[in-house]
Amino acid sequence: MSGTVAQRIDEIASEFAELDPRERLELLLEFAEKLPPLPARYQAERDAGLNRVHECQTPVFLWTEIEDGQVRIYADVAPEAPTVKGFVSVLVELFSGSGPEEVLATEPDLVNRFGLVEALGMVRMRGLHAIAHHIRQKIAKSRNVR
Amino acid sequence: MAKEYAHPEVLVTTAWVDEHRQDPAVRIVESDEDVLLYSQGHVSGAVRIDWHIDLQDQVVRDYIDKTRFAELCATKGIANDTTVVFYGDKNNWWACYAFWVFKLYGHAECRIMNGGRTRWEADGRPWSRDPEPSYARTNYLASDPDHSIRAFQAEVIKHQQKGKPLVDVRSPGEFTGELLHMADYPQEGALRGGHIPGAVSVPWSRSVGEDGTFKSPKELEGIYAREAGLKRRTPVIAYCRIGERSSHTWFVLHYLLGYPKVKNYDGSWTEWGNTVGVPIEKGPGRKVEQPEPARSSS
Numbered sequence: 001m002s003g004t005v006a007q008r009i010d011e012i013a014s015e016f017a018e019l020d021p022r023e024r025l026e027l028l029l030e031f032a033e034k035l036p037p038l039p040a041r042y043q044a045e046r047d048a049g050l051n052r053v054h055e056c057q058t059p060v061f062l063w064t065e066i067e068d069g070q071v072r073i074y075a076d077v078a079p080e081a082p083t084v085k086g087f088v089s090v091l092v093e094l095f096s097g098s099g100p101e102e103v104l105a106t107e108p109d110l111v112n113r114f115g116l117v118e119a120l121g122m123v124r125m126r127g128l129h130a131i132a133h134h135i136r137q138k139i140a141k142s143r144n145v146r
Numbered sequence: 147m148a149k150e151y152a153h154p155e156v157l158v159t160t161a162w163v164d165e166h167r168q169d170p171a172v173r174i175v176e177s178d179e180d181v182l183l184y185s186q187g188h189v190s191g192a193v194r195i196d197w198h199i200d201l202q203d204q205v206v207r208d209y210i211d212k213t214r215f216a217e218l219c220a221t222k223g224i225a226n227d228t229t230v231v232f233y234g235d236k237n238n239w240w241a242c243y244a245f246w247v248f249k250l251y252g253h254a255e256c257r258i259m260n261g262g263r264t265r266w267e268a269d270g271r272p273w274s275r276d277p278e279p280s281y282a283r284t285n286y287l288a289s290d291p292d293h294s295i296r297a298f299q300a301e302v303i304k305h306q307q308k309g310k311p312l313v314d315v316r317s318p319g320e321f322t323g324e325l326l327h328m329a330d331y332p333q334e335g336a337l338r339g340g341h342i343p344g345a346v347s348v349p350w351s352r353s354v355g356e357d358g359t360f361k362s363p364k365e366l367e368g369i370y371a372r373e374a375g376l377k378r379r380t381p382v383i384a385y386c387r388i389g390e391r392s393s394h395t396w397f398v399l400h401y402l403l404g405y406p407k408v409k410n411y412d413g414s415w416t417e418w419g420n421t422v423g424v425p426i427e428k429g430p431g432r433k434v435e436q437p438e439p440a441r442s443s444s
Contacts, residue, residue, distance in 0.1 A: 022278075025181060025182055025185055026185055028182060029182050029185045029186060032182065032186075058180075079186075080180065080183065080235060081180050082180055082182035082183060082185075082186050083180050083181060083182045084180075086182065119181075119199075120181060120198075120199075121181075121196070121198040121199045121202075121204070122198075122204075123198055124181070124198065
């Protein structure tokens with residue numbers, strides 16, 4: 001991972017932009033497949049149903065934390081929901097390892113940058129917006145605690 | 147007591163589909179809620195038709211028109227005499243929706259692969275990751291929409307006023323009015339909660355067993371005829387939130403139980419619960435006892 005969050009957004013956005021809508025789905029699937037597995041230390045919490053994102057259609061569990069001044073996102077998404085999994089993976093790649101201020105300075109509707117509306121359709125976008133919003137809120141909250 | 151489904155020919159097994167993957171008279175169609183599942187693995191030879199992107203108009207709230215439906219079939223290599231077999235995720239929820247749209251435009255031979263993706267997986271059959279195959283273009287002629295299976299709001303209002311049966315297939319919380327949307331589906335909410343007055347609650351997934359296949363004729367009759375009191379000869383209108391879960395119940399009532407007059411009200415709760423001045427009832431109504439299993443609402 002290199003560059004600023006804004007640069008990474010531009011890079012990934014242009015990667016999506018070069019593809020037609022069907023190919024964008026393939027790229028999203030590639031992201032889904034490289035989402036790192038949930039670290040063992042969080043698995044008991046997940047099994048207890050904690051940290052579920054309730055705005056989401058399918059079981060999505062997210063841990064958004066700030067460790068040594070860097071945002072860390074850990075996630076578990078059901079394999080039968082690859083769309084959500086792919087998007088979470090994009091956010092992990094964009095945000096993990098950056099400072100909270102830098103992440104919060106990104107555009108709130110960055111979901112719209114990846115041309116996914118054409119590939120997924122309007123009704124599927126709301127769930128993705130909800131995830132991005134959820135992560136931003138968690139970061140804002142953790143930052144205030146410190 | 148029914149021993150057999152009314153139209154058993156509409157259901158095919160995963161084994162049948164496996165044998166007919168190369169059959170030129172058959173086209174297998176995957177329709178899912180999650181549009182990436184096809185890329186993650188599909189039945190080899192199947193094409194993908196998305197309920198939202200392919201079957202709905204992206205501007206007006208409606209289905210694609212007859213001309214675009216014909217074009218869709220032509221590009222997917224579906225001819226008027228092709229047997230189209232639908233399957234998908236979530237107990238064939240979206241497969242039944244696609245099946246209904248195909249019936250709306252008069253496609254003759256439609257089938258559902260009983261059990262959908264769940265059963266294909268459980269049977270240990272292989273998933274293909276090949277790109278979507280392309281088939282030779284056809285000259286498809288679509289019929290005018292068959293409104294004997296589709297109800298619009300004006301008709302539903304009259305139907306309700308006359309006290310005719312309505313079946314609400316949403317979850318119990320949506321039916322009573324506790325929830326403004328299905329648990330976890332906030333994007334399809336309404337301004338008012340509750341149900342169409344007089345509707346009976348039968349959550350759609352009650353028609354499906356653990357393995358994703360439909361329950362037996364006897365069990366289905368017990369649920370819809372005895373518990374819910376739906377009479378075979380009376381016209382029935384099914385609705386949900388946007389008309390997809392109710393297309394599944396439409397399929398069950400018409401094809402599996404043989405109810406002759408069943409319509410799907412696709413405007414459903416997102417239309418009714420947002421319409422000014424229509425009557426709404428809250429609370430349990432004539433609620434059927436057993437709750438919707440949690441697994442089906444994920």
